Amino acid sequence: MARPKIALIGAGQIGGTLAHLAALKELGDVVLFDIAEGTPEGKALDIAQTGPVEGIDVKLKGTQSYEDIAGADVCIVTAGVPRKPGMSRDDLLGINLKVMKAVGEGIAANAPDAFVICITNPLDAMVWALREFSGLPREKVCGMAGVLDSARFRHFLSEEFNVSMRDVTAFVLGGHGDTMVPLVRYSTVAGIPLPDLVQMGWTTQDKLDAIVQRTRDGGAEIVGMLKTGSAFYAPATAAIEMAEAYLKDQKRLLPCAAWVDGALGLKGMYVGVPTVIGAGGIERIVDIKMTKDEQAMFEHSVKAVKGLVDACKGIDSSLA
Numbered sequence: 152m153a154r155p156k157i158a159l160i161g162a163g164q165i166g167g168t169l170a171h172l173a174a175l176k177e178l179g180d181v182v183l184f185d186i187a188e189g190t191p192e193g194k195a196l197d198i199a200q201t202g203p204v205e206g207i208d209v210k211l212k213g214t215q216s217y218e219d220i221a222g223a224d225v226c227i228v229t230a231g232v233p234r235k236p237g238m239s240r241d242d243l244l245g246i247n248l249k250v251m252k253a254v255g256e257g258i259a260a261n262a263p264d265a266f267v268i269c270i271t272n273p274l275d276a277m278v279w280a281l282r283e284f285s286g287l288p289r290e291k292v293c294g295m296a297g298v299l300d301s302a303r304f305r306h307f308l309s310e311e312f313n314v315s316m317r318d319v320t321a322f323v324l325g326g327h328g329d330t331m332v333p334l335v336r337y338s339t340v341a342g343i344p345l346p347d348l349v350q351m352g353w354t355t356q357d358k359l360d361a362i363v364q365r366t367r368d369g370g371a372e373i374v375g376m377l378k379t380g381s382a383f384y385a386p387a388t389a390a391i392e393m394a395e396a397y398l399k400d401q402k403r404l405l406p407c408a409a410w411v412d413g414a415l416g417l418k419g420m421y422v423g424v425p426t427v428i429g430a431g432g433i434e435r436i437v438d439i440k441m442t443k444d445e446q447a448m449f450e451h452s453v454k455a456v457k458g459l460v461d462a463c464k465g466i467d468s469s470l471a
């Protein structure tokens with residue numbers, strides 16, 4: 152059987168890390184596509200030369216031609232521009248929307264059967280636009296944000312409790328922005344919900360609130376340190392987890408930006424929700440019950456995403 156083919160659209164900080172991780176995990180052959188001449192070729196060759204040392208058998212290719220992504224099983228999209236200090240994700244909308252048009256058309260023409268994972272910000276609006284421009288089935292186009300935001304939450308919680316990160320589960324839903332919703336009640340240490348751990352004296356409500364806020368600001372914290380771009384190791388790791396779930400039909404339950412029509416009280420939109428990812432793509436939206444407060448936070452986030460989608464429609468009339 153031929154090895155799976157993974158196309159990475161955008162070979163910048165995240166794209167290069169994705170290529171390295173996909174190769175290390177031997178998920179499949181990797182094609183790195185970018186408009187910046189030499190960047191995808193150089194990164195592909197560099198990573199290919201780790202093969203003899205790592206003992207991995209995958210092919211890597213860098214390209215400026217969409218034809219080279221033909222027949223890809225998975226496309227992960229990072230093409231566009233990242234944030235600089237002082238910028239919000241939403242400031243990227245105009246420029247990255249144009250990029251999504253080119254990318255969507257390139258994928259539709261060359262890899263229409265792929266499972267597409269968008270990472271480009273502002274995430275929820277860009278995955279919506281990418282789906283519109285590509286015309287691919289909605290269950291095959293999704294966005295990576297929830298796995299990363301949840302990983303950030305899990306990391307901070309494990310430090311607070313001084314327990315292994317492996318034993319901390321967490322759920323962050325809603326749009327990938329300042330309005331994201333870390334769901335405290337559904338987050339646990341080995342099954343013990345966070346509110347119970349507050350009662351048990353493992354932490355205080357104030358400390359937990361501060362961790363929730365730090366999670367919401369997790370991307371900006373790193374942008375502020377790096378100054379020249381945004382996080383890339385953890386975003387790439389999170390997207391690889393989603394790609395692996397699809398390629399290996401793992402039926403993983405992961406939060407990601409998916410098309411929701413009916414569940415969680417939503418009518419036809421992309422936003423961060425719990426999903427099951429398997430060989431069918433987004434196979435299920437998990438219709439969790441929320442408390443009044445959680446619902447209010449989620450609705451606030453949904454409203455912010457809708458505002459960005461409307462802004463996209465205002466910029467590109469073909470989307471209206």
Ligand code: A3D
Pocket residue numbers: 160161162163164165166184185186187190229230231232233234243247250253254270271272274295296299327380381382383386
């Ligand atoms: P960067 O290192 O700048 O890489 C972006 C690459 O896209 C560059 O190499 C560009 O040359 C390339 N590019 C630009 N236009 C095109 C085009 N039309 N076709 C193909 N390639 C193009 O950025 P990065 O890798 O750090 O980040 C990529 C995106 O991910 C940005 O929009 C970030 O804001 C976003 N991001 C999202 C998350 C989420 O959790 C959703 C986290 C971190 C970054």
